[in-house]
Amino acid sequence: MFQPLPLFVGLRYTRARRRNHFISFISLISMLGIMLGIVALIVVLSVMNGFHKEIQERILGMASHATLSAPDAGIADWQSVVERVQQYPDVVGAAPYVELESMLMNAGRTHAALLRGIVPAREDAVSDLRRDMVVGSVDDLTAESFNIVLGAELAAVLGVGVGDKVTVVTPQLNATPVGVMPRLKAFEVVGLFEVGMSDYDRGAGFMHMADAALLMRLGEAAEGIRLKLTDMFDAPLVSREVAYALNAEAEREGAESAVAYRVTDWTQVHRNFFAALRTEKRMMTIILFLIVAVAAFNIVSTLVMVVTDKRADIAVLRTLGASPGRVMGIFMVQGTTIGVAGTLLGVVGGVLLGWNVEPIVAGIERAFGVHFLDPSIYYISALPSDVRAGDVLRVGGGAFLMSVLATLYPAWRAARTDPAEALRYE
Template identity: 40%
Template sequence: MFGPFERAVAGRYLRARKGERFVSVIAIFSLVGIALGVATLIIVMSVMNGFKADLMGRILGLNGDLSLFGVARTIGDYDDLAATVRQVPGVVTATPLIEGQALLNSGSYNAGGMVRGMSMQGLRDLHEVSDSLVAGSLDKFVGNDAIIIGVTLAERAGLSVGSKITLISPNGAATPFGTMPRIRAYHVVGIFDAGMNDYNVGYVFLPLAAAQIYFEMPAQVTQIQVMTRDPTNVRPVRQAIEQAVVGDPRVRVLDWTQSNNAFFGAVQVEQNVLFLILTLIVLVAAFNVISSLIMMVKDKTGDIAVLRTIGATRGAIMRIFLMCGASVGVTGTAIGTAIGIVFCLNIELIRQFLQSLTGTNLFNPEIYYLERLPAKLVWPQVFEVIGMALVLSLLATLYPSWRAARTDPVEALRHE
């Protein structure tokens, strides 16, 4: 498409000579603008992808892909029901558990928290907790006074393995003097770091038998938590479970798309809006390409007239300026892509460096849920950004190149 003649002339025009520096500076700013726009798009989209994937993995990892809840608050004969659910294709684990709220007390520390009671095997299957123990051992998760807590709760309450923490529930026994809260002390046998501040500070785990005693639910649980092979395709599994327990009026089935869909939907909308807003950066840079090419065409009017008189066609003139503009777009896109990918691959190191340099917390886990800055490169999305930048850059060159091709050599040379 581009012959040696067009490439030679375009290369000569891109190398600014004395008296032509201003046009070259505008072209450089256009290149920098495209590079920054592409890099920003790749970085922001990757951070949003990482945030969504990490958040989804941790929320589903701790809460399950779907759950069976008791219509009358509790479920009896839960072992048989869990065994039935495990037979459903696509189900990995089905864990009976008790979940309830309590006040967590240790010395002067008091805070509300969520108490979960589950078997040792159930806790082993909950990899977000069992694989993230920073102290203690799951082997001691037995008896009626064992408890596993989060690392943030341990730090704030000054607890370690072997320490005592007291659970206080307002739903106690009724007496002539009113309802007496249930109070029970437990020994810390393990400390976990789930990577999410809300879970590290607000969730504690008891053995299932101990939770049944504390919440006064003998031989009962509040739900059966189910993990599936593919959380993104959970609806067919939910429908299969509903068919398997269709004759059991005690339970209702709820998957994560029903319980957390609004939250993940908000994250997706935010990602789409950011993409549209940041695309404007590339669009502004494309307008700079238009302005620099128009100025180049004005500056090279005499050269264009000479080229036309010695036999250059309108198509050749158009291709010359197309190459000039496309070179800026392609180079800027390539530089921006390289910057964006390198930044994403080292984003946590960069964050820690900036934090140490400024002395401020740039990613507060209490606000952003996660304790590190995630980034996930989705290559189809990266190629989409590259394609969009190249298309905008190419479109920006069409009008100035067309104007250059329409130059009348007679009118252009009349005033020379």
């Protein structure tokens, strides 16, 4: 069967037992280094993907994909707006809300909190609050009952539990005979939730929207509409299309009191946080790629020594008519073979380890009686892993490219070997 000369000789050099065992040792170290670097990179990226996915799900389980709001006047006919919004194919669910920043007090303890008024029957369409309840039920939030559901950490800070009273202090002011006073209202705690994010567990609470609207003096209006979309990554585009359509519809109807909707989405609200996660992943990728780079450039040392060891062979090939390009190809094939073998072994090992990192870590914890992620400190007590094909392809492709680049200089040196000079002392 026909084989090009560079491929045939290069593979033969790779398989042959060398007189210099040190060269074989360096080749093996280069291959293992590439393999271990790729395994480490794939596993670390998979665990980071798992953490980011877990955090993202927890945040978006409480926040919404997008929000249409009218903070100045509120949305009086929010029922009809919700029905119109739900007709869009990209909108999975919609629910009204009223938000207010407040101070909660109990027995001399105070803590700031963001309270959200919701309609429990509609809230399931846009959030996972019902799933995150640890005590009580969101169905206990009824209109004019002045019941409240608090984050578990917030309740602990205030020293309250289910059945206790907590005073809500809002920034809105009341004029009284003794002067201007902040608005106060006592609420009964009917439930606790736990998301696993301190921002919510320690700083958020829920009440019925009618009670929140009463505190904000919105009457029966909602402050805005929260949206859940089929694809959260389309939130910037879809939410603006919905807002534009609603505003255009109001203009066509010629309503004098038409509501001007302001739109926000999760990429704006949590922009800095998710940008920090992306930057962290990018920097970790660069740092770990240095491991692969060091191993790949060990190929340079290997091939330089091989070229020195094979000077006589190179001279014979040149004498028989082999061109410098073919000689260069021989050593590029040899070095690339080392890189390909290390890359394939690393990709296979990294993917298998990434798929099974959670049970492996759990087994190590059981065997040695340790816990790497203490649940009392970290909200995530297990190592989540999300192996993504794009990351695997980029890592494997980058390692292969570095392996090829590492062969260029030694192969070029081999191609420049002078046959007469190499054979002079043979």
